[in-house]
Amino acid sequence: MALDLKQGISKQITKLNMKTSTFLEENKIKTYIATLEADIQELKMKAGENGYAMWSAGRLDVAQLVPLYQEIALKQRQIQEQEQQMKELIVKNQQVLGQSAPEAPVPPAAPAGPAPAGNAVFCPKCGEACAPTVNFCKRCGNKLR
Numbered sequence: 313m314a315l316d317l318k319q320g321i322s323k324q325i326t327k328l329n330m331k332t333s334t335f336l337e338e339n340k341i342k343t344y345i346a347t348l349e350a351d352i353q354e355l356k357m358k359a360g361e362n363g364y365a366m367w368s369a370g371r372l373d374v375a376q377l378v379p380l381y382q383e384i385a386l387k388q389r390q391i392q393e394q395e396q397q398m399k400e401l402i403v404k405n406q407q408v409l410g411q412s413a414p415e416a417p418v419p420p421a422a423p424a425g426p427a428p429a430g431n432a433v434f435c436p437k438c439g440e441a442c443a444p445t446v447n448f449c450k451r452c453g454n455k456l457r
Contacts, residue, residue, distance in 0.1 A: 334405045
């Protein structure tokens with residue numbers, strides 16, 4: 313009987329540790345997502361202000377706005393990755409604790425976007441980030457040069 317009690321207490325402590333760890337990790341992910349979303353809003357405002365300023369001066373140059381759009385797309389991709397990590401964390405927690413339904417809702421995924429890296433070349437057709445040395449887009453096959 314003492315052994316059963318000890319095992320029961322040990323199991324409950326393990327569950328508590330797992331739930332606490334999951335809770336902390338979920339909140340860390342949610343905080344990061346909120347930061348990324350705020351960054352996206354700021355970038356959109358900046359792109360809009362820059363675009364309007366260029367338009368009102370009669371010299372709208374979309375190419376000057378592309379870096380802002382690419383940064384927005386990168387942050388949207390990062391949000392998607394964080395949401396996927398949260399889903400995986402919830403599934404892992406369910407498996408360990410033997411639960412059948414998620415305890416926390418997962419927000420909907422953000423639209424996919426290119427993942428700029430360093431001095432990447434971006435496909436004008438699909439927006440995919442490609443190595444600067446390639447001649448064709450790896451996603452859609454569009455000629456880059």
